[in-house]
Amino acid sequence: MRKRREQMTTPFSKLPDELISQIISLLPTPQDACRASAVSTSFRSIADSDQVWLKFLPLDHSDVILPQISPMKSLYLHLCDHGVPVGGNRNTIFSLDKKSRKKCFLIGARELGILWGDNENYWTRIVEPNSRFDQVAQLLVVWWFHIERRIDTKILSPKTRYAAYLIFRFNDYKEGFHRPVESRVSFESDGNREWPKVVLDPREGEPRSTRERGDGWLEFEMGEFYNEDRDDGTLLCSLREIDNHTPKRGLVVEGIEFRPKET
Numbered sequence: 001m002r003k004r005r006e007q008m009t010t011p012f013s014k015l016p017d018e019l020i021s022q023i024i025s026l027l028p029t030p031q032d033a034c035r036a037s038a039v040s041t042s043f044r045s046i047a048d049s050d051q052v053w054l055k056f057l058p059l060d061h062s063d064v065i066l067p068q069i070s071p072m073k074s075l076y077l078h079l080c081d082h083g084v085p086v087g088g089n090r091n092t093i094f095s096l097d098k099k100s101r102k103k104c105f106l107i108g109a110r111e112l113g114i115l116w117g118d119n120e121n122y123w124t125r126i127v128e129p130n131s132r133f134d135q136v137a138q139l140l141v142v143w144w145f146h147i148e149r150r151i152d153t154k155i156l157s158p159k160t161r162y163a164a165y166l167i168f169r170f171n172d173y174k175e176g177f178h179r180p181v182e183s184r185v186s187f188e189s190d191g192n193r194e195w196p197k198v199v200l201d202p203r204e205g206e207p208r209s210t211r212e213r214g215d216g217w218l219e220f221e222m223g224e225f226y227n228e229d230r231d232d233g234t235l236l237c238s239l240r241e242i243d244n245h246t247p248k249r250g251l252v253v254e255g256i257e258f259r260p261k262e263t
Contacts, residue, residue, distance in 0.1 A: 050073075092106070092111060112149050113149060122140055125137060139252070
């Protein structure tokens with residue numbers, strides 16, 4: 001009875017493998033490939049093949065050393081769920097956005113330009129169990145607060161709207177972040193532009209400004225930009241509060257993440 005039910009509900013199994021392969025090769029997204037694998041045994045064997053999943057992998061980034069994971073479907077899912085270090089640098093993680101297949105980069109605190117970040121009177125490096133990096137940056141005290149990072153947009157996916165997100169949390173004791181800080185994401189060629197202001201403390205700022213990520217960290221959107229092609233230029237991401245001399249304490253920074261803007 002069970003065998004008869006399978007034959008009745010999987011008419012696609014009667015199609016030749018070559019035709020099935022041609023159909024699956026036209027599937028535009030990994031989600032479509034996963035759905036196709038549930039149609040029948042014949043569809044599954046082809047939909048899960050390396051030939052299908054290879055086209056979903058970014059093979060055009062020379063600095064990314066992909067781990068030796070097979071089949072290709074498992075490698076794709078690993079990039080979506082975990083990511084890999086870039087060029088052996090464990091302070092930068094490359095991953096894929098599951099929905100869009102676009103490139104994402106998480107740049108750790110050690111790779112950021114932090115004002116007085118190397119002075120142990122103001123900042124220190126700590127081990128954070130929930131972090132993807134060996135160390136994160138913990139703010140002890142500063143009066144002038146400034147974090148920035150420049151990136152070459154050619155490493156990102158073209159024709160894509162991106163946003164930059166500060167990944168952070170607070171210690172039990174914090175001070176000074178009830179005041180707005182200035183946030184800017186722009187191309188260096190844009191010249192002077194307005195610096196929007198945001199409050200990092202989720203209890204003080206607007207609800208949409210800061211959100212929980214579900215991994216023990218908070219994030220807020222520093223700004224967005226459209227990456228037209230691979231030669232757009234250098235992008236500057238900056239966060240600062242240098243006009244007010246209020247001491248600031250208790251911030252822990254994991255890094256800045258660049259990922260496709262959700263629509």
